[in-house]
Amino acid sequence: MGGSDSIFADDVELIKNAEVLEEDYTPETILCRDAALDDFTDVLKPIYKGRPPQNAFLYGDTGVGKTAATKHLRDKLVDDLETKNADLPADEQVTLNVIWINCENFTTGDHKTSSYQVAVGIVNRLRDKGNRITGTGYAPQDVYDIMYSELDDLDGTVLIVLDEVDKIGKDDTLLYELPRSRDMGYLETVRVGVIGISNDYTFRKNLSPKVKDSLCETEIKFPPYDAVELRQILQSRAELALYDDAYTDETIQLVSALAYQEASGSARRAIRLLRGSAEIAEGEGVEQIAETHVRQADKKIEYGNIVESIADQDDEKLYILKALAHLDLVDKTPARTRTIHRAYSRVVRAYNEDSGSEPLTQRGMFNHLSKLVMFGFVHTIDRNKGAGGGQWNEHEFSDDVDPAKVKEAYDERGLDWKRIKTRGVDK
Ligand SMILES: Nc1ncnc2c1ncn2[C@@H]1O[C@H](COP(=O)(O)OP(=O)(O)OP(=O)(O)O)[C@@H](O)[C@H]1O
Numbered sequence: 001m002g003g004s005d006s007i008f009a010d011d012v013e014l015i016k017n018a019e020v021l022e023e024d025y026t027p028e029t030i031l032c033r034d035a036a037l038d039d040f041t042d043v044l045k046p047i048y049k050g051r052p053p054q055n056a057f058l059y060g061d062t063g064v065g066k067t068a069a070t071k072h073l074r075d076k077l078v079d080d081l082e083t084k085n086a087d088l089p090a091d092e093q094v095t096l097n098v099i100w101i102n103c104e105n106f107t108t109g110d111h112k113t114s115s116y117q118v119a120v121g122i123v124n125r126l127r128d129k130g131n132r133i134t135g136t137g138y139a140p141q142d143v144y145d146i147m148y149s150e151l152d153d154l155d156g157t158v159l160i161v162l163d164e165v166d167k168i169g170k171d172d173t174l175l176y177e178l179p180r181s182r183d184m185g186y187l188e189t190v191r192v193g194v195i196g197i198s199n200d201y202t203f204r205k206n207l208s209p210k211v212k213d214s215l216c217e218t219e220i221k222f223p224p225y226d227a228v229e230l231r232q233i234l235q236s237r238a239e240l241a242l243y244d245d246a247y248t249d250e251t252i253q254l255v256s257a258l259a260y261q262e263a264s265g266s267a268r269r270a271i272r273l274l275r276g277s278a279e280i281a282e283g284e285g286v287e288q289i290a291e292t293h294v295r296q297a298d299k300k301i302e303y304g305n306i307v308e309s310i311a312d313q314d315d316e317k318l319y320i321l322k323a324l325a326h327l328d329l330v331d332k333t334p335a336r337t338r339t340i341h342r343a344y345s346r347v348v349r350a351y352n353e354d355s356g357s358e359p360l361t362q363r364g365m366f367n368h369l370s371k372l373v374m375f376g377f378v379h380t381i382d383r384n385k386g387a388g389g390g391q392w393n394e395h396e397f398s399d400d401v402d403p404a405k406v407k408e409a410y411d412e413r414g415l416d417w418k419r420i421k422t423r424g425v426d427k
């Protein structure tokens, strides 16, 4: 418990083990996933037996345990092989190398993640610091050649896990090549198995037939959790993370219900919400999480999620949102498209003084604006003045968005919040 004079201390503490609530914590047991774990175990069995590895594609919505289950089985496989090898003569031992790549981490500046970047990532994972290659400056075929020669320097089986593999984008060369690398004669010593993981349904649908054939040899579906399953997962996490008196059954029930309703069965959301609720209760010096703490934490998460999804938009859409923010601040919304276009053009010029890139035409901007409407950031009002009175649209932020959130999204993207003139009014 607290008791310290420091401003960083709270008088009461509800969290006994914060690590357990961290994003990268791998739970000891994966609950409510028996079917997926069985299928997945079957995919990995050949590795344990020293036979050629298989490939698999794991898919399902965000927060449903794909990464957690994979880490869990990876650890188990490595442990069990160690035990097995201990009893075997050296020449019968099974060597396994696991290369874990989160494809999301290969977006650097203007370079979007691609097969090429991930191949560079694999090379660098296998080389020591002094010998790493850069993400530019090699012909693609050279990078693949280097990758194969690094892989072939290993022994036994190489299991390559490509988490968030959808970030690889349209060019799926690597996904096609890796699973067949041995058949194609690129590798002689090692055998490669590939596990692809994705929460993007479109990506899976659009994979080229050759990739579907090889990588998706086995597909393992992770359905969303229902409220009962979320409760079970959360209960076991709470027991490890919180003091007994810090929560009740009702706490767990409410948190699970909210995560179920608002985040379509995401265990990640449930765990985040539990942690947020505990922190708010601690901040208030209360020893048990109450409903109001859960509600407050939920609001805070929703807010953060909207800021994050604004920050994920491309530049043109961010410019439009900033234009709308300025119009909103001077009470000029709902605004007609041409008004928004004027403000948007000022924004574009302010942010592109150096590059000199020009704003899109009103029609070009309108396409992006329509997407923002479709995504639910912007709301359109149909003005119809009857016969002869004309018809036009006006736009304003939806209930979820306000100027402060747009500004925070700019912060998150590392963009200054520049002053823009809105018809003589400086805001
Ligand atoms: N069955 C489970 N048992 C225990 N904990 C779980 C289970 N499923 C998910 N979790 C926990 O929920 C959180 C989210 O799970 P995970 O990261 O595996 O989701 P994911 O399916 O990989 O999502 P994304 O597609 O966003 O990467 C993690 O903290 C994980 O430990």
Ligand SMILES: [Mg+2]
Pocket: 066, 067, 068, 163, 164
């Ligand atoms: Mg994941």
